[in-house]
Amino acid sequence: MTDDGHNKEALALDALGALGDDARRALGAHLAACPACRRERDELEGVAASLAHTVAPVTPPAELRARILDSARALKLADANGHSPDTNGRAHDANGRALGDTSGRVLTPPPERFTRRGPRRSWVVYGAIAAGVILSILSFDIFKLWRENASMREEMARLSREVDESREELARANDEAARERALADVLAAPGARVVTLAATKDAPQRASARLAFDDASGRAVLVASGLPPAPEGKAYQIWYIASGRPVPGRLFKTDAEGRGTLRDEVPADGRAARTFAVTLEPERGVTAPTGQILLSAAT
Amino acid sequence: MTPVREQSDTAEAALIEAVARGDESAFASLYDRYSSILFGLLLRILRDRPEAEDCLQEVFLQVWQRAPSFDSARGRPFTWLVTLARSRAIDRLRSSGARTRTEQAAFAETTEPVGDAVADAFRSEQGEVVRGALAEIPEEQRRALLLAYFEGLSQSEIAARLGQPLGTVKTRMRTGMMRLRELLRGQFEGTLTNF
DSSP: OOSTTOOHHHHHHHHTTOOOHHHHHHHHHHHHHOHHHHHHHHHHHHHHHGGGGGSOOOOOOHHHHHHHHHHHHHHHHHHHTTOOSSTTSOOBOTTSOBTTSSSSSOOOSOOOOOOOOOOOOOHHHHHHHHHHHHHHHHHHHHHHHHHHHHHHHHHHHHHHHHHHHHHHHHHHHHHHHHHHHHHHHHHTSTTOEEEEEEEOTTSOTTOEEEEEEOTTTOEEEEEEESOOOOOTTEEEEEEEEETTEEEEEEEEOOOTTSOEEEEEEOOGGGTTOOEEEEEEEETTOOSSOOSOEEEEEEO | OOHHHHHHHHHHHHHHHHHHTTOHHHHHHHHHHHHHHHHHHHHHHHOOHHHHHHHHHHHHHHHHHHGGGOOTTTOOHHHHHHHHHHHHHHHHHHHTOHHHHHHHHHHHHHHSOSSOGGGGGOOOHHHHHHHHHHHHSOHHHHHHHHHHHHHOOOHHHHHHHHTOOHHHHHHHHHHHHHHHHHHHHHHHTOOTTTO
16 A cells, blocks of 8 residues: 555556456555545546446347346336346356455445336236246356357367477477487596587588597487478488498488487497588488588597 | 536436336336447447347346335436446456457457447437547557447556556556546546536
């Protein structure tokens, strides 16, 4: 609260229906005890309501007028027969909340009990009318429930899509972690080294790969990124170039995001390699490179 | 405040009192006087005709039942009716899903700026006065007020929407309301509670 306990900002926000639930409760408690703030809130509510003047009036359909006047009469008759819509005489929405409780503004005291009484007439007539009224109120509620149900189903579908997306993200994160672990495993070996393979002019500029390589055991892990998925029937192949002779390594593919991982056991004759290259080859693999070099590194 | 206005407020307050006693013809008169402005408001907020028709029925049945709680000392009949209608419409909007609502608000802002085209067809005296007053308050204050009133966004939703700190938004809304009150008071030369 500010201004000596009179929260002036809250009054303006409440008149605009913009207070959050907690702030609304706090203001409600203050208003109950402060006539000056109540007056100001009522006044600001008048200012807010004047905004409705900026909207062009639209005549509702004539049958709506008839329906509303009929419903009002029916409610009155139902009430006369003791069948008021509920014991408080307040309308309720399909969730059973008293209408007017969720509007985002602090309520004035609840309306009095519905006290009107129609002229006394035959109970049989009223009974029949009341039954009709109750039926129409029920069908209206059922219709509302049906609609709410439909919107909840949509919400559930949306949430389930979000769960799927999160799951995919998690899977991607797990892949990423697995790649990092694979690299780390190889690098844990004493003589291991890492080289970065950069894109040649024949590959997309952002393409690159890291190769962790342990000379002693021949274990190698390559993590590539930015390499577009290989065309049908093709795959990327790594080459270990020792003494000017390319020793073929295994093949790998990349996913839609251009990422791929390869674990390899480098043949003995490739372990002395200081130069590495990646080419695009038929997916069964070749013993000598036929495609252009896409990634390369020399150490 | 003009005498004519005072008279019409008194007459309408009497109408609501009659409605409170269960007077059906008074209810019909009240409907005839207010259904268009309220329906326009509901359409503006809900942007869906069947929904606005449903809501109008809900509003008037509530007027019918709650008329005994109307207190002319608290405000004008106009304020009572408009506040009731706006609350019902915002309730509907909120129950239709918060996510789509902020999206709709973003859409509404881009498609219906202040002083929208529909207004050409309708130039009421009060409408002109309020538009004029709105045009005089700074854009960032006006935007926050309209987002709250017509789109039903809460203070924190407005802060998020405008990318401003909550404190700033609250101050702007308070300042905007004070300024609007001042401008409207000058225009109608009326007392506060009666505007």
